[in-house]
Amino acid sequence: MQVPKVVEIKRIEEESPTVKTFIFDWKIxxxxxxxxxxxxxxxxxxxxxxxxxxxxxxxxxxxxRNVGVFTEQIHKLQIGxxxxxxxxxxxxxxxxxxxxxxxxxxxxxxPIVAYSEEASxxxxxxxxxxxxxTMDELLFSDRIKKSGAKLLTCTDDGxxxxxxxxxxxxxxxxxxxxYDMVVSCGPEIMMxxxxxxxxxxxxxxxxxxxxxxxxxxxxxxQCCVDDEGWRVCVEGPVFWQDEIRMITEFGKYKRDSxxxxxxx
Amino acid sequence: MLAAGxxxxxxxxxxxxxxxxxxxxxxxxFGLNPNKGYANPTTVEVTGGVINAIGLSNPGVExxxxxxxxxxxxxxxxxxxxxxxxxxxxxxATRVEDYVDALxxxxxxxxxxxxxxxxxxxDPELTREIVKSVKKSVDIPVFVKLTPNVTDIVEIARSAADxxxxxxxxxxxxxxxxxxxxxxxxxxxxxKFGGLxxxxxxxIAIRCIFEVYDSIDIPLIGVGGIRNxxxxxxxxxxxxxxxxxxxxxxxxxxxIFGKILTGLERFMDDKGYDSINEMVGIAHK
Numbered sequence: 390m391q392v393p394k395v396v397e398i399k400r401i402e403e404e405s406p407t408v409k410t411f412i413f414d415w416k417i418x419x420x421x422x423x424x425x426x427x428x429x430x431x432x433x434x435x436x437x438x439x440x441x442x443x444x445x446x447x448x449x450x451x452x453x454r455n456v457g458v459f460t461e462q463i464h465k466l467q468i469g470x471x472x473x474x475x476x477x478x479x480x481x482x483x484x485x486x487x488x489x490x491x492x493x494x495x496x497x498x499x500p501i502v503a504y505s506e507e508a509s510x511x512x513x514x515x516x517x518x519x520x521x522x523t524m525d526e527l528l529f530s531d532r533i534k535k536s537g538a539k540l541l542t543c544t545d546d547g548x549x550x551x552x553x554x555x556x557x558x559x560x561x562x563x564x565x566x567x568y569d570m571v572v573s574c575g576p577e578i579m580m581x582x583x584x585x586x587x588x589x590x591x592x593x594x595x596x597x598x599x600x601x602x603x604x605x606x607x608x609x610x611q612c613c614v615d616d617e618g619w620r621v622c623v624e625g626p627v628f629w630q631d632e633i634r635m636i637t638e639f640g641k642y643k644r645d646s647x648x649x650x651x652x653x
Numbered sequence: 654m655l656a657a658g659x660x661x662x663x664x665x666x667x668x669x670x671x672x673x674x675x676x677x678x679x680x681x682x683f684g685l686n687p688n689k690g691y692a693n694p695t696t697v698e699v700t701g702g703v704i705n706a707i708g709l710s711n712p713g714v715e716x717x718x719x720x721x722x723x724x725x726x727x728x729x730x731x732x733x734x735x736x737x738x739x740x741x742x743x744x745x746a747t748r749v750e751d752y753v754d755a756l757x758x759x760x761x762x763x764x765x766x767x768x769x770x771x772x773x774x775x776d777p778e779l780t781r782e783i784v785k786s787v788k789k790s791v792d793i794p795v796f797v798k799l800t801p802n803v804t805d806i807v808e809i810a811r812s813a814a815d816x817x818x819x820x821x822x823x824x825x826x827x828x829x830x831x832x833x834x835x836x837x838x839x840x841x842x843x844x845k846f847g848g849l850x851x852x853x854x855x856x857i858a859i860r861c862i863f864e865v866y867d868s869i870d871i872p873l874i875g876v877g878g879i880r881n882x883x884x885x886x887x888x889x890x891x892x893x894x895x896x897x898x899x900x901x902x903x904x905x906x907x908x909i910f911g912k913i914l915t916g917l918e919r920f921m922d923d924k925g926y927d928s929i930n931e932m933v934g935i936a937h938k
Contacts, residue, residue, distance in 0.1 A: 391698035391903075395836035427694075431839045434693035471837060604696035608903045609707055610660030610681060618660070618669030623906070647687040648662045648712035 393473030486570030494575025520555025581640030702851015866892025882916030
């Protein structure tokens, strides 16, 4: 039933000055990286990517960047405090491929780290481009290394790793190595650029989109994308590149809570 | 038809419903000005359906016209409108008349703000004035969507019909209802109350259609909890000439239109019906 289940915060990981991961006991029944949960703080409810899945200990984690009223309130919570969770929702990342380039920008790294752990476990060779504004904001580096994936970092200000955008580092990786899959989550402007690269290199790819959501269960239509009308909460949030080609608003605009369009 | 309020806030999703087998599509309700609606949670599942308090979020009539322009018109499109008074309804109706095939007046939303929605549909006089005013302003057909939350549905149906409504859509969501989280004691919906839709409301919708069919002479559009072709047949037998699908899209996705059409055709073949018209009102014999 699509009802929030109230759970206690079991652990909190401080990932960066602005990002925390909240971990809960949760019976894992097929939750996949790339899927999301609706998170209820008893005042508002927002979609958040699953960033951690442990199907042995039955734990789930979401990572939240503090950017507004909702996230500020959650950032103040302590271990033992409660939140409502419902989900998982949507279509997650497909873990096929032999050698995969995974590109995450900013908080878009949340599903990418979960993907990296699952894909590596299945024997996929994963290379991660982890992009952040500055060194302190690089996310999940320890978990990525532990998963066995190769970590390539880049920062806008050059304080760690490659100096420049994630797309620049991804371009370099694509030209040097033979990947048979690319997965990505991050700012749409970044993914738009990456999309044109993978079209050039003709590699299978998957992109995780974000749109304003209300119901999260495929009813309200708030997150439908042009021109096919697909619901990001059901048909997405992860789309294959042949679907992205049909999403004409990709990289161009998105709608707010009233349905008015805004440029990306 | 795709019912109002389920997807339908963009041309893309309306065109998708048309492609999937809907015979017509109804837009999400829109008003004069952009409206964000209520904060989340706006929907929560309950036994037999969903309660929602989206709060009539919409980008306003002028922005919505940009969506209506992109309708591919593979099937007729019906614009669902809301307002607080006859002038507002007529103003919106006039502005979109050229973009759609018919209008559906939402005088029945149970979680609307500022005197809109079921506050109107529970008042036969105000309903009559609004329908009259809109009918005077436009030449396309005008449907009126009624709320079941009245003592006598026939009275309100008669008001709308007398004022010139071309068809009546029944029913909007029921209630409002409420759901409370038992761990914390919090009402789950941000608005606390929300309209109930889904299979639980179907028997009430059938009864409303049955009652109104007996006393009103205009076509009835049945909506409320339809999940399969058997449900559709019940609505037809009660007196509906066509039906709308809403909440079931949560359970079955857009495939539901095709599934229902296949089942209905098979049923009609088995029973020897040549047209839907032969089935309308059979329960009244």
